Amino acid sequence: MSKKLEYMLLALEYSRLALPGCRPNPPVGCVIVHKGDVVSWGFTQSPGYHHAEIDAISKLTFPVSECEIFVTLEPCSFQGRTPSCALTLANLKPKHIYVAVEDPHPRNRGEGLKILKSANVSYTLGIGKREVEDFLSPYLLRSS
16 A cells, blocks of 8 residues: 555544534545654534644644645635635645545535646645545535
8 A cells, every 4th residue: 555545544534533523514634744754634623613624734833835735525615614725725835735535515626626726736636535435425515
C-alpha cells in the first residue's frame, strides 16, 4: 500500500469520528502531513463549526505551505454556516492537497477544485476513492 493511500485511509478513520455530531453535513476527515509525518488531523464538527480541513489546520504547528493535506471529500466552494474551505485553502497555499472524492453536492460538484486550481494550489483527486465512497456515499447530497 502506498504511503499516500495510508494517509487517506487514516483521514477516512477520522471521518468516522464526525458522526453523529456533524449531521446534516457529511462526515469528512482530514490528515495533514509534514515531511512524511502526520502532524495534525481533524474531522467535520457540528453545524456552524469547523469542517475537517479547518479543524486540522487549527491544530497545526507547522507552516501549512510546507504541508500536504489529505481530505476525504472535495473542499466546499461556498459560504454556508462556515466560510468556504476551498477559498481558505487557496489563500493558505498548502504544498499539495489530496482529495479522495469530488463532492456531488449541487452547489459544489468540482467548484472547490476549480478554486484551488485558479489559485495555483496543486491537488490530486482519487486517492482512496473506492474506500472513501463506500463509507461516504450515504451521507452525500446529490442533485435529483
